Amino acid sequence: MPTLETQPAAELLKAFSHPTRLAILQELATGPKCVTDIEELVSARQANISQHLSVLRYARLVDYAQDGALRCYYLCRPKLVRDMLALVERDEPIVKRTPEQIQADKQRLEKALAQKGRAKSPARRKVSR
Amino acid sequence: MPTLETQPAAELLKAFSHPTRLAILQELATGPKCVTDIEELVSARQANISQHLSVLRYARLVDYAQDGALRCYYLCRPKLVRDMLALVERDEPIVKRTPEQIQADKQRLEKALAQKGRAKSPARRKVSR
Protein backbone atom coordinates (compact mmCIF):
# COMPACT_ATOMS: atom_id res chain seq x y z
CA MET A 1 0.00 0.00 0.00
CA PRO A 2 2.64 2.53 -0.93
CA THR A 3 1.35 5.84 -2.05
CA LEU A 4 3.08 8.60 -3.84
CA GLU A 5 1.17 11.39 -5.51
CA THR A 6 1.59 9.98 -8.95
CA GLN A 7 -0.08 12.83 -10.78
CA PRO A 8 2.34 15.62 -9.83
CA ALA A 9 5.28 13.24 -9.92
CA ALA A 10 4.43 12.27 -13.49
CA GLU A 11 4.17 15.91 -14.46
CA LEU A 12 7.57 16.63 -13.00
CA LEU A 13 9.07 13.71 -14.88
CA LYS A 14 7.43 14.83 -18.08
CA ALA A 15 9.24 18.13 -17.83
CA PHE A 16 12.52 16.21 -17.78
CA SER A 17 11.53 13.87 -20.60
CA HIS A 18 12.83 15.63 -23.65
CA PRO A 19 16.31 15.52 -25.11
CA THR A 20 16.55 19.26 -25.58
CA ARG A 21 15.28 19.98 -22.10
CA LEU A 22 17.76 17.53 -20.62
CA ALA A 23 20.52 19.24 -22.55
CA ILE A 24 19.42 22.62 -21.22
CA LEU A 25 19.34 21.35 -17.65
CA GLN A 26 22.73 19.83 -18.13
CA GLU A 27 24.14 23.15 -19.25
CA LEU A 28 22.49 25.01 -16.43
CA ALA A 29 23.96 22.51 -14.02
CA THR A 30 27.35 24.03 -14.77
CA GLY A 31 26.16 27.53 -13.94
CA PRO A 32 23.60 30.16 -14.92
CA LYS A 33 23.27 31.03 -18.57
CA CYS A 34 21.25 33.38 -20.71
CA VAL A 35 19.12 32.19 -23.59
CA THR A 36 21.65 33.05 -26.26
CA ASP A 37 24.34 31.08 -24.46
CA ILE A 38 22.04 28.10 -24.22
CA GLU A 39 21.10 28.45 -27.84
CA GLU A 40 24.73 28.05 -28.79
CA LEU A 41 25.47 25.19 -26.45
CA VAL A 42 22.39 23.18 -27.21
CA SER A 43 21.75 23.23 -30.90
CA ALA A 44 18.21 24.45 -31.41
CA ARG A 45 16.49 27.61 -32.61
CA GLN A 46 15.86 30.47 -30.29
CA ALA A 47 12.07 30.13 -30.24
CA ASN A 48 12.33 26.47 -29.46
CA ILE A 49 14.72 27.05 -26.58
CA SER A 50 12.35 29.63 -25.19
CA GLN A 51 9.48 27.18 -25.45
CA HIS A 52 11.41 24.54 -23.58
CA LEU A 53 12.54 27.02 -20.96
CA SER A 54 8.93 27.91 -20.46
CA VAL A 55 8.09 24.26 -19.78
CA LEU A 56 10.99 23.99 -17.34
CA ARG A 57 9.91 27.16 -15.60
CA TYR A 58 6.36 25.89 -15.24
CA ALA A 59 7.72 22.71 -13.67
CA ARG A 60 9.73 24.88 -11.30
CA LEU A 61 13.02 23.40 -12.37
CA VAL A 62 14.46 26.69 -13.54
CA ASP A 63 13.92 30.37 -12.99
CA TYR A 64 15.66 33.44 -14.26
CA ALA A 65 17.00 36.75 -13.05
CA GLN A 66 16.71 39.63 -15.44
CA ASP A 67 19.88 41.48 -16.21
CA GLY A 68 19.15 44.32 -18.57
CA ALA A 69 18.03 42.81 -21.82
CA LEU A 70 19.33 39.42 -20.76
CA ARG A 71 17.64 36.73 -18.78
CA CYS A 72 19.98 34.59 -16.78
CA TYR A 73 18.42 31.22 -16.25
CA TYR A 74 19.44 29.03 -13.35
CA LEU A 75 18.36 25.81 -11.67
CA CYS A 76 15.97 26.63 -8.88
CA ARG A 77 16.11 23.08 -7.49
CA PRO A 78 19.71 22.26 -8.31
CA LYS A 79 20.02 19.15 -6.20
CA LEU A 80 16.93 17.58 -7.69
CA VAL A 81 18.12 18.28 -11.20
CA ARG A 82 21.66 17.09 -10.63
CA ASP A 83 20.49 13.93 -8.93
CA MET A 84 18.09 13.25 -11.78
CA LEU A 85 20.81 13.70 -14.37
CA ALA A 86 23.08 11.41 -12.41
CA LEU A 87 20.35 8.84 -12.03
CA VAL A 88 19.54 8.56 -15.70
CA GLU A 89 23.09 8.19 -16.84
CA ARG A 90 23.98 5.58 -14.29
CA ASP A 91 23.25 2.17 -15.69
CA GLU A 92 22.24 -0.65 -13.49
CA PRO A 93 22.62 -4.16 -14.85
CA ILE A 94 19.32 -5.74 -15.76
CA VAL A 95 18.30 -8.59 -13.51
CA LYS A 96 16.53 -11.68 -14.71
CA ARG A 97 14.46 -13.67 -12.27
CA THR A 98 13.30 -17.24 -12.50
CA PRO A 99 9.76 -18.27 -11.59
CA GLU A 100 11.19 -19.93 -8.48
CA GLN A 101 12.77 -16.75 -7.22
CA ILE A 102 9.53 -14.94 -7.84
CA GLN A 103 7.66 -17.52 -5.82
CA ALA A 104 10.07 -17.05 -2.98
CA ASP A 105 9.60 -13.29 -3.14
CA LYS A 106 5.86 -13.62 -3.05
CA GLN A 107 6.05 -15.91 -0.10
CA ARG A 108 8.19 -13.46 1.80
CA LEU A 109 5.87 -10.62 0.92
CA GLU A 110 2.76 -12.47 2.04
CA LYS A 111 4.39 -13.48 5.26
CA ALA A 112 5.38 -9.91 5.98
CA LEU A 113 1.87 -8.69 5.24
CA ALA A 114 0.21 -11.37 7.31
CA GLN A 115 2.37 -10.36 10.22
CA LYS A 116 1.36 -6.72 10.14
CA GLY A 117 -1.99 -5.99 8.44
CA ARG A 118 -4.90 -8.07 9.71
CA ALA A 119 -7.17 -10.05 7.29
CA LYS A 120 -5.17 -9.37 4.14
CA SER A 121 -5.52 -12.75 2.44
CA PRO A 122 -4.21 -13.09 -1.10
CA ALA A 123 -6.65 -12.54 -3.96
CA ARG A 124 -8.65 -15.55 -5.07
CA ARG A 125 -7.38 -17.19 -8.21
CA LYS A 126 -8.80 -19.92 -10.43
CA VAL A 127 -5.38 -21.36 -10.97
CA SER A 128 -4.09 -24.01 -8.60
CA ARG A 129 -0.28 -23.95 -8.43
CA MET B 1 30.85 20.86 -21.88
CA PRO B 2 28.96 18.18 -20.03
CA THR B 3 27.55 15.46 -22.16
CA LEU B 4 24.98 12.90 -21.35
CA GLU B 5 23.26 10.91 -24.06
CA THR B 6 20.11 12.92 -23.88
CA GLN B 7 18.14 10.86 -26.38
CA PRO B 8 18.10 7.55 -24.51
CA ALA B 9 17.88 9.35 -21.17
CA ALA B 10 14.77 11.18 -22.33
CA GLU B 11 13.22 7.92 -23.49
CA LEU B 12 13.85 6.33 -20.14
CA LEU B 13 12.28 9.27 -18.36
CA LYS B 14 9.31 9.18 -20.65
CA ALA B 15 8.61 5.62 -19.59
CA PHE B 16 8.36 6.88 -16.03
CA SER B 17 6.25 9.89 -16.91
CA HIS B 18 2.75 8.62 -16.52
CA PRO B 19 0.68 8.42 -13.35
CA THR B 20 -0.48 4.88 -13.98
CA ARG B 21 2.99 3.68 -14.82
CA LEU B 22 4.37 5.27 -11.67
CA ALA B 23 1.65 3.55 -9.67
CA ILE B 24 2.55 0.20 -11.25
CA LEU B 25 6.23 0.68 -10.50
CA GLN B 26 5.39 1.63 -6.99
CA GLU B 27 3.45 -1.57 -6.51
CA LEU B 28 6.15 -3.65 -8.07
CA ALA B 29 8.65 -2.03 -5.73
CA THR B 30 6.96 -3.93 -2.90
CA GLY B 31 7.37 -7.26 -4.69
CA PRO B 32 6.45 -9.12 -7.87
CA LYS B 33 2.84 -9.11 -8.94
CA CYS B 34 0.74 -10.55 -11.73
CA VAL B 35 -1.41 -8.39 -13.94
CA THR B 36 -4.63 -9.12 -12.11
CA ASP B 37 -3.07 -8.10 -8.81
CA ILE B 38 -1.85 -4.88 -10.34
CA GLU B 39 -5.22 -4.29 -11.90
CA GLU B 40 -6.79 -4.33 -8.44
CA LEU B 41 -4.13 -2.20 -6.77
CA VAL B 42 -3.90 0.43 -9.43
CA SER B 43 -7.35 1.27 -10.64
CA ALA B 44 -7.36 0.84 -14.40
CA ARG B 45 -8.75 -1.62 -16.92
CA GLN B 46 -6.88 -4.76 -17.81
CA ALA B 47 -6.02 -3.76 -21.36
CA ASN B 48 -4.68 -0.45 -20.19
CA ILE B 49 -2.47 -2.06 -17.55
CA SER B 50 -1.14 -4.41 -20.19
CA GLN B 51 -0.40 -1.49 -22.46
CA HIS B 52 1.51 0.32 -19.74
CA LEU B 53 3.37 -2.83 -18.79
CA SER B 54 4.40 -3.15 -22.38
CA VAL B 55 5.87 0.36 -22.29
CA LEU B 56 7.71 -0.42 -19.08
CA ARG B 57 9.02 -3.65 -20.53
CA TYR B 58 10.28 -1.87 -23.61
CA ALA B 59 12.11 0.60 -21.39
CA ARG B 60 13.61 -2.36 -19.54
CA LEU B 61 12.22 -1.29 -16.22
CA VAL B 62 10.21 -4.45 -15.71
CA ASP B 63 10.18 -8.01 -16.93
CA TYR B 64 8.04 -11.02 -16.09
CA ALA B 65 8.35 -14.68 -15.31
CA GLN B 66 5.59 -16.89 -16.56
CA ASP B 67 3.89 -19.06 -13.99
CA GLY B 68 1.27 -21.17 -15.68
CA ALA B 69 -1.34 -18.80 -16.97
CA LEU B 70 0.01 -15.99 -14.83
CA ARG B 71 2.74 -13.53 -15.58
CA CYS B 72 4.58 -12.32 -12.57
CA TYR B 73 5.99 -8.91 -13.27
CA TYR B 74 8.99 -7.63 -11.38
CA LEU B 75 11.40 -4.72 -11.49
CA CYS B 76 14.42 -5.67 -13.53
CA ARG B 77 16.38 -2.58 -12.42
CA PRO B 78 15.03 -2.25 -8.92
CA LYS B 79 17.56 0.23 -7.64
CA LEU B 80 17.00 2.60 -10.51
CA VAL B 81 13.25 2.47 -10.05
CA ARG B 82 13.33 2.87 -6.30
CA ASP B 83 15.77 5.75 -6.50
CA MET B 84 13.60 7.42 -9.08
CA LEU B 85 10.49 7.06 -6.97
CA ALA B 86 12.36 8.44 -3.98
CA LEU B 87 13.71 11.31 -6.03
CA VAL B 88 10.37 12.50 -7.31
CA GLU B 89 8.66 12.47 -3.98
CA ARG B 90 11.41 14.28 -2.20
CA ASP B 91 10.79 17.98 -2.39
CA GLU B 92 13.60 20.40 -2.42
CA PRO B 93 12.83 23.98 -1.51
CA ILE B 94 12.88 26.27 -4.48
CA VAL B 95 15.74 28.72 -4.50
CA LYS B 96 15.47 32.27 -5.72
CA ARG B 97 18.58 34.04 -6.92
CA THR B 98 19.23 37.71 -7.31
CA PRO B 99 20.97 39.15 -10.35
CA GLU B 100 23.97 39.84 -8.11
CA GLN B 101 24.34 36.23 -7.08
CA ILE B 102 24.05 35.20 -10.68
CA GLN B 103 26.81 37.60 -11.61
CA ALA B 104 28.99 36.10 -8.93
CA ASP B 105 28.27 32.61 -10.22
CA LYS B 106 29.15 33.56 -13.73
CA GLN B 107 32.36 35.13 -12.57
CA ARG B 108 33.33 31.97 -10.76
CA LEU B 109 32.45 29.85 -13.74
CA GLU B 110 34.47 31.95 -16.17
CA LYS B 111 37.42 31.98 -13.86
CA ALA B 112 37.30 28.20 -13.57
CA LEU B 113 37.07 27.83 -17.33
CA ALA B 114 39.87 30.28 -18.00
CA GLN B 115 42.07 28.31 -15.68
CA LYS B 116 41.53 25.00 -17.45
CA GLY B 117 40.44 25.28 -21.09
CA ARG B 118 42.62 27.51 -23.27
CA ALA B 119 41.10 30.27 -25.47
CA LYS B 120 37.54 29.92 -24.18
CA SER B 121 36.55 33.57 -24.10
CA PRO B 122 32.92 34.38 -23.26
CA ALA B 123 30.48 34.90 -26.14
CA ARG B 124 30.38 38.39 -27.61
CA ARG B 125 27.44 40.45 -26.50
CA LYS B 126 26.05 43.76 -27.67
CA VAL B 127 25.14 44.71 -24.15
CA SER B 128 27.67 46.52 -22.00
CA ARG B 129 27.16 45.66 -18.29
Added chain:
DNA sequence: CGATTATATTCGAGCATTCGAATGTTCCTT
Protein backbone atom coordinates in the same frame (compact mmCIF):
# COMPACT_ATOMS: atom_id res chain seq x y z
C1' DC C 1 -12.84 -30.83 -26.54
C1' DG C 2 -15.30 -26.57 -24.90
C1' DA C 3 -15.44 -23.08 -21.51
C1' DT C 4 -13.10 -19.98 -18.81
C1' DT C 5 -9.21 -17.34 -17.01
C1' DA C 6 -5.26 -14.45 -17.71
C1' DT C 7 -3.20 -11.50 -20.53
C1' DA C 8 -1.81 -9.23 -25.03
C1' DT C 9 -2.63 -6.81 -29.32
C1' DT C 10 -4.98 -3.99 -32.64
C1' DC C 11 -7.63 -0.14 -34.03
C1' DG C 12 -9.45 4.33 -34.00
C1' DA C 13 -10.78 8.63 -31.87
C1' DG C 14 -9.45 12.31 -29.01
C1' DC C 15 -6.12 14.86 -26.97
C1' DA C 16 -1.37 16.64 -26.11
C1' DT C 17 3.36 17.79 -27.64
C1' DT C 18 6.60 19.59 -30.72
C1' DC C 19 8.57 22.57 -34.05
C1' DG C 20 9.17 26.37 -37.31
C1' DA C 21 7.51 30.67 -38.97
C1' DA C 22 5.87 34.87 -37.94
C1' DT C 23 5.17 38.42 -34.83
C1' DG C 24 5.43 40.80 -30.12
C1' DT C 25 7.73 42.99 -26.36
C1' DT C 26 11.33 45.05 -23.84
C1' DC C 27 15.52 46.96 -23.24
C1' DC C 28 19.53 48.88 -24.98
C1' DT C 29 22.46 51.89 -28.11
C1' DT C 30 23.27 55.83 -30.87
Added chain:
DNA sequence: AAGGAACATTCGAATGCTCGAATATAATCG
Protein backbone atom coordinates in the same frame (compact mmCIF):
# COMPACT_ATOMS: atom_id res chain seq x y z
C1' DA D 1 13.33 58.58 -31.60
C1' DA D 2 14.97 54.79 -34.55
C1' DG D 3 17.17 50.54 -34.90
C1' DG D 4 18.72 46.46 -33.25
C1' DA D 5 19.38 42.81 -29.80
C1' DA D 6 17.37 39.42 -26.59
C1' DC D 7 13.79 36.93 -25.71
C1' DA D 8 8.70 35.42 -25.57
C1' DT D 9 4.35 34.20 -27.57
C1' DT D 10 1.04 32.67 -30.97
C1' DC D 11 -0.46 29.73 -34.63
C1' DG D 12 -0.91 25.74 -37.33
C1' DA D 13 0.61 21.42 -39.09
C1' DA D 14 2.63 17.16 -38.07
C1' DT D 15 3.34 13.75 -34.99
C1' DG D 16 2.80 11.12 -30.87
C1' DC D 17 0.30 9.42 -26.70
C1' DT D 18 -3.60 7.44 -24.30
C1' DC D 19 -7.67 4.99 -23.66
C1' DG D 20 -11.58 1.93 -24.45
C1' DA D 21 -13.63 -1.52 -27.30
C1' DA D 22 -13.03 -5.44 -29.63
C1' DT D 23 -10.50 -9.29 -30.63
C1' DA D 24 -6.63 -12.61 -30.19
C1' DT D 25 -3.84 -16.06 -27.77
C1' DA D 26 -2.41 -19.26 -24.46
C1' DA D 27 -3.04 -22.00 -20.43
C1' DT D 28 -6.07 -24.47 -17.44
C1' DC D 29 -10.30 -26.61 -15.94
C1' DG D 30 -14.16 -29.74 -16.27
